Amino acid sequence: MDTSAARRNILARIRSAQGRPAAPTDAERAAAEDYLARHPTGPRPELPSTPAELVARFTLEAERLSTTVAEVNALNDAPAEAHRYLQSLNLGIDAVAWLSLGDLPWSAAGLDVQLRKPADADLVGITGCFCATAETGSLVLLSGPETPASGALLPQTHVAIVPASRIVAAHEDAFALMRAERGELPRAVNFVSGPSRTGDIEQTIVLGAHGPYRVHVIIVRGA
Structure with a gap:
């Protein structure tokens, strides 16, 4: 079952209650991508690479x-x-x-x-x-x-x-x-x-x- 439409509708209602547009704006997506790129990763053990x-x-x-x-x-x-x-x-x-x-x-x-x-x-x-x-x-x-x-x-x-x-x-x-x-x-x-x-x-x-x-x-x- 494809639930993507239902999920979009739920998120749209949440965003509307917050006073935001139903769908994320380009600026919001860019801010999220920038955060992920800049956010430091936690400590990791040494892992194989080849x-x-x-x-x-x-x-x-x-x-x-x-x-x-x-x-x-x-x-x-x-x-x-x-x-x-x-x-x-x-x-x-x-x-x-x-x-x-x-x-x-x-x-x-x-x-x-x-x-x-x-x-x-x-x-x-x-x-x-x-x-x-x-x-x-x-x-x-x-x-x-x-x-x-x-x-x-x-x-x-x-x-x-x-x-x-x-x-x-x-x-x-x-x-x-x-x-x-x-x-x-x-x-x-x-x-x-x-x-x-x-x-x-x-x-x-x-x-x-x-x-x-x-x-x-x-x-x-x-x-």
Whole structure:
């Protein structure tokens, strides 16, 4: 569902109550951009900067979060790796995937993939990502008509395809990339850091408490 019009209407009413025009003026946008450019960033640890270092750090941090990681050479190799992973755990060949992944050779890889939002009965969800952060091993997912957030949150198993070129150093870099490429943020921005977990009961970590039991990341070196 596209909620951008409803959001604009809500913000317009707020601005009207403040005695301002319904839409931001060019001067307001310029002032906000100037503030972001001049505002000092907080302290950050030393982080990797080269592509190879970013992939290595992301893999290390993701595996610390109980995410499994595999690498393939090209995007079209991702379905075969997804099939290998699912078969290794006897999880079957059925999955749902983002519409944006519709051009990949799922059938040729032996998978029965439906391009739609997941339902309660769907056990495997396959998504891409907007980017990923090396510092925390997190996936950054932006919701949209072709990239529903439920694809990563509802199924018991989440398989994510991550282009190596989209791994950034830290969360600050992820938000900077969103502003540079998207301008206006979508309805939901999700940072996925491994399988869902809780430690509420006797301080014992239990996976799959509020979402996927397992997360498998396929890093595409040539993308």
